[in-house]
Amino acid sequence: MVDACVANGILPFYGPFGDIADVVACEDQFRNAFLLGCVGAWSLHPVQIAIAKRVFSPDPADVAHARRVIEAMGDGTGAIMLDGKMEDDASVKQCRVMVELATSLAADDAELAAAYGL
Numbered sequence: 001m002v003d004a005c006v007a008n009g010i011l012p013f014y015g016p017f018g019d020i021a022d023v024v025a026c027e028d029q030f031r032n033a034f035l036l037g038c039v040g041a042w043s044l045h046p047v048q049i050a051i052a053k054r055v056f057s058p059d060p061a062d063v064a065h066a067r068r069v070i071e072a073m074g075d076g077t078g079a080i081m082l083d084g085k086m087e088d089d090a091s092v093k094q095c096r097v098m099v100e101l102a103t104s105l106a107a108d109d110a111e112l113a114a115a116y117g118l
Contacts, residue, residue, distance in 0.1 A: 002037035014041035016048075023047060030055040039101070060115040063102045066095035 005012035014033035017026040026048055030041050040056050043049050058066075069087045072080055079088040106113035 006037070011040070012038045014038040016042040016044045018044065020045040020047060023051060027051050027055060057105055057112060058098050058102050060117075063098060063116050066098040066102075069095045070099065 002012040004010075014030065017029050019025060030052055033041055034055050038056075041048075041052050043052055065083075069082060069091055070076075072082050073087060073089075073092040076089055076092045079086055081087075102112070102116045103118060106116050106118045
């Protein structure tokens with residue numbers, strides 16, 4: 001589903017989690033969807049909104065690191081050492097995706113905008 005969505009310019013969203021009382025399983029399922037490439041999930045109950053926001057929003061520290069990688073990589077070619085880790089063109093591509101996602105989410109959420117420094 002994720003590949004089909006991406007190939008057609010559609011953002012992939014995960015379906016709802018039915019057991020609203022089981023917040024642990026809900027978070028696990030949302031996290032699995034995130035790892036598969038989904039950008040969000042349907043929520044059936046208000047308790048699931050906070051879970052989805054936590055799972056599908058990049059951590060502010062990760063966004064800050066991504067910005068540092070992008071800045072340090074310049075034109076995005078070659079490889080560098082940053083904080084003892086190698087960063088290369090694949091790293092900078094992933095970092096750009098993360099910063100774009102954070103910027104998009106922050107446009108509609110003042111709390112995230114402040115957390116991301118936007």
